[in-house]
Amino acid sequence: MRILIIIAAALIVLAAAGFSGLYALSEGRLRDVTRGPAFDHPIPKDAASIEHGRHIARTRGCFGCHGQQLKGKDFGEQWDWPERAVAPNLAAYARDHDAATLEAAIRQGIGANGKGLVSMPSFNFARLTDEDTAVLIAFLKSAPVVENDLPKPKLGWGVRWTFFTGEEKHMNWWADRVPRLKVDAAAEPRRAHGEYLAMTMCNECHGLDVRGSTMYPPPTPDLAIIAGYSRDDFETLITTGVGMGGRELGLMRLVAPDRFPNLTEAEIDDLYLYLQSLADEPAPENVFWRPAR
Ligand code: HEC
Ligand code: HEC
Structure with a gap:
């Protein structure tokens, strides 16, 4: 009997050591971030810039995830992969944090606590210009x-495990891997x-x-698919x-009406022009969530 108690106690101690080890190692992964220079671009205060910032926020989906009043959103069961994703109250966050902290979260995927973000899609914003980031x-x-x-x-144990094994990466890692823009703006400004x-x-x-x-x-799909769309069908889509x-379309049907009706005709024209030209580019390498082709 006594030996069983000793074995049980030993197992509990081992399990506790395992969990705290996993916790420490996954925290280490989350803290392993590459930080760029602190954002020191001036933040404008005029009404036109603020309105342009609203346009950036709307078309980039901040409202969809952080709530139409930017008061934050609990994704709860709707989106349970990290166990519980909660988009913070963005208006309150912006009041409480300086521009450099905001920029690090938005473009670099680094939270105010210094850790890589897990659910915030910073890789989508990594290439925002300094000017657009400032007005935002x-x-x-x-x-x-x-x-x-x-x-x-x-953050659940299952997700911690995938960070520990390296199967899952934080947003700072992804943001760092977004390709640089390639089209020469001087030669082809619209594209x-x-x-x-x-x-x-x-x-x-x-x-x-x-x-x-x-x-x-x-x-x-590869957005080279737009080569098969007319300008009208593209705008409808x-x-x-x-x-x-x-x-x-599933997810597209959810996000598109919230974000893209706010694009100007000129923006839709330029987006269409660029996406149509993708079909001429060689097939991309097998990177970014794509299986080998
Ligand atoms: C797909 C949903 C989604 C979209 C779109 C999104 N966010 Fe987030 N955001 C989140 C979640 C979830 C978090 C909580 C942190 C995490 O889980 O990564 C977050 C966290 C943040 C934070 C706080 C980071 C910290 O210090 O913890 C800021 C700032 C932020 N978002 C700004 C923005 C802005 C600005 C936009 C629009 C340009 C935006 N977000 C778009 C989901 C989103
Ligand atoms: C939040 C995720 C999300 C964003 C952002 C998004 N899409 Fe999609 N899109 C999807 C998904 C998922 C599909 C696959 C079909 C579906 O919606 O179920 C899709 C399908 C498509 C298709 C295929 C339509 C067809 O004929 O089958 C096109 C074209 C497309 N998206 C264009 C765009 C363009 C252009 C943008 C940027 C302006 C964009 N999407 C932004 C998620 C997204």
């Missing part, structure tokens, strides 16, 4: 704070603008280089999430 911050800082009681976010829009709006789901991804089920021939 100006808008967030101007947003009225609506108090909201949110639960604490939670370069289209590339900028695609690489800061569509790469959240269509792969870091917008050439398709398997991150979400169903897999998202991105403003309503309804594909060619009236096909209802």
Whole structure:
């Protein structure tokens, strides 16, 4: 009898050591970030810049995840992979943190606590220009704070394990891997603008280089598919999430109407121009959530 108690006690001690070891190692992975220079671009205060910042926030989906009043959102069971994802009250966060902390979260995927973010899609914003980042911050800082009681976010053991094994990476790691913009803005200003829009709006789901991804089920297509879309069908697709021939698209149907009807006609033209030109580019390498081809 006594030996059984000793064995049971030993197992409990071992399990506790295992969990605290896993906790420490996964925390180590989350703290292993590469930080760029502190953002010191001036933050404008005029109404036109703040309005432009609202446009950036709207078209980049901040409202969809952080709530229409930016008061934060508990993803709860709707989105349970980290165990509990909670998008913080963004208006309150912007009031309480300086521009450099905001920029590190938005473009570099590093939280105010110094850890890599887990669910915030910073890789979608990594290529935002300094000017657009500054007006976005100006808008967030101007947003009225609506108090909201949110639960604490939670990172489950299963997810900690995938960080420990390296199967899962934090957002700072992903943001660092977003390709540089390639189109020469001096030679082709409109196509370069289209590339900028695609690489800061569509790469959240269509792969870091917008050439398709398997991150979400169903897999998202390579946006070279736009070569087969007319300008009208393209506008319908991105403003309503309804594909060619009236096909209802899942996730696209959810996010597109919240974000992209706010694009200007000129933005849609440039985005279309760029995406149409993708079909001429060689097939991309097997990177970013894509299986080997
Ligand atoms: C797909 C949903 C989603 C979108 C889109 C999104 N966020 Fe987040 N954001 C989150 C979640 C979830 C968190 C909580 C941290 C985490 O789990 O990574 C977060 C955290 C943050 C934080 C706090 C980081 C910290 O210090 O912990 C800031 C700042 C932020 N987001 C800003 C923005 C801005 C600005 C936009 C739009 C440009 C945006 N987010 C778009 C989901 C999103
Ligand atoms: C939040 C994720 C998300 C974002 C952001 C997103 N998409 Fe999608 N998109 C999807 C998913 C998922 C699919 C696969 C079909 C579905 O919706 O179920 C898809 C499908 C598509 C298709 C295929 C339509 C067809 O004919 O089958 C096109 C084209 C497309 N998206 C274009 C875009 C463009 C352009 C942008 C940026 C302006 C964009 N998407 C941004 C998730 C997204």
